[in-house]
Amino acid sequence: MEVLIRDLVYKKDGFYLNIKNLSLKNANIYGILGQNGSGKSTLLRILSGNLKGYEGKVEFCEDENKIYNNISVLSQKPYLFNCSVEDNIKMSIKWANTSLDKLSEIVKMLKLENLLKRNATSLSGGEMQRVAIARVIAQSKGLMLFDEPTASIDPKNTRIIEEAILNSKKDDRCIVVVTHNIYQAIRLCDRIIFMNMGRIVEEIDKAHIQENEIIREYLLHTSS
Numbered sequence: 218m219e220v221l222i223r224d225l226v227y228k229k230d231g232f233y234l235n236i237k238n239l240s241l242k243n244a245n246i247y248g249i250l251g252q253n254g255s256g257k258s259t260l261l262r263i264l265s266g267n268l269k270g271y272e273g274k275v276e277f278c279e280d281e282n283k284i285y286n287n288i289s290v291l292s293q294k295p296y297l298f299n300c301s302v303e304d305n306i307k308m309s310i311k312w313a314n315t316s317l318d319k320l321s322e323i324v325k326m327l328k329l330e331n332l333l334k335r336n337a338t339s340l341s342g343g344e345m346q347r348v349a350i351a352r353v354i355a356q357s358k359g360l361m362l363f364d365e366p367t368a369s370i371d372p373k374n375t376r377i378i379e380e381a382i383l384n385s386k387k388d389d390r391c392i393v394v395v396t397h398n399i400y401q402a403i404r405l406c407d408r409i410i411f412m413n414m415g416r417i418v419e420e421i422d423k424a425h426i427q428e429n430e431i432i433r434e435y436l437l438h439t440s441s
C-alpha cells in the first residue's frame with residue numbers, strides 16, 4: 218500500500234504536528250527517529266486510523282473500504298490474549314483470512330518453537346514482544362506500523378525481530394518503524410525520517426546515509 222500525506226496538521230494540548238509532504242511507498246521500510254515527544258507515535262496513530270481530528274490529507278492508494286483492514290500495528294504496549302502463543306498467532310492469521318500454513322514459517326522466523334504451548338501472558342517481556350511481532354506479521358497487511366519494536370529487547374532478540382521485519386518487506390509491503398536506535402534504522406530502512414517538534418526535519422535515502430550530517434551527529438551521541 219502507498220500513502221501520501223499533504224499539509225497534515227494535528228493540534229492537541231499545545232502539541233502541534235505539521236507534516237507538509239510525505240510519501241510512503243510499497244516495498245520500502247521507513248524509519249522514523251526523533252526526540253521524545255517529537256510526534257512519532259502521533260504520526261503512526263494517524264496512519265493507523267486510530268487518531269482522527271486532523272486537517273489536511275492522508276491518502277491511501279487503496280480501495281476506500283479496504284484501507285483500515287489492510288493496516289497492522291505494533292503499538293508501544295502490545296496486547297496479547299490470555300491463551301497459548303500458538304492460539305494468539307492463529308487468531309491473527311484467521312482474522313487476516315489467510316492460510317494457517319503460514320504459522321510454521323512465522324514461528325520459525327521469530328524463534329517461538331519452544332514457546333508455542335505457553336500462555337502468552339506468562340512470558341517474559343522480550344518473549345511477549347516476539348509474539349506480538351509474530352501477530353503483526355501474521356495479519357499480513359499492506360501497511361505495517363511498528364512503534365519501537367525492540368525497546369527493552371536484548372541484542373540477540375533484536376536481531377531476530379529485525380530479520381522478521383526485513384523479511385516482511387519481500388512481500389511488497391510498506392513498513393514504518395519508529396525507533397530510537399540509529400544503528401537499527403541504518404540496518405533496516407530504505408529511508409530515514411527525522412522528526413523534531415512535530416515536523417519532519419530531514420528525510421534521507423539509504424544511499425546518502427554515510428554523508429548525512431544529522432546521521433553523523435546521531436552516531437556521535439550514540440554508544441551502540
Ligand SMILES: Nc1ncnc2c1ncn2[C@@H]1O[C@H](COP(=O)(O)OP(=O)(O)OP(=O)(O)O)[C@@H](O)[C@H]1O
Binds near residue numbers: 232254255259260
Ligand atoms: N493522548 C494524548 N493526549 C494529549 N497529549 C498527548 C497524547 N499523546 C501524546 N501527546 C503529546 O503529544 C506529543 C507527541 O507525543 P508522541 O507520543 O507522538 O511523541 P513521540 O515522538 O512518539 O515520543 P516518544 O519517543 O517519547 O515515544 C507529546 O508532547 C505528548 O505529550
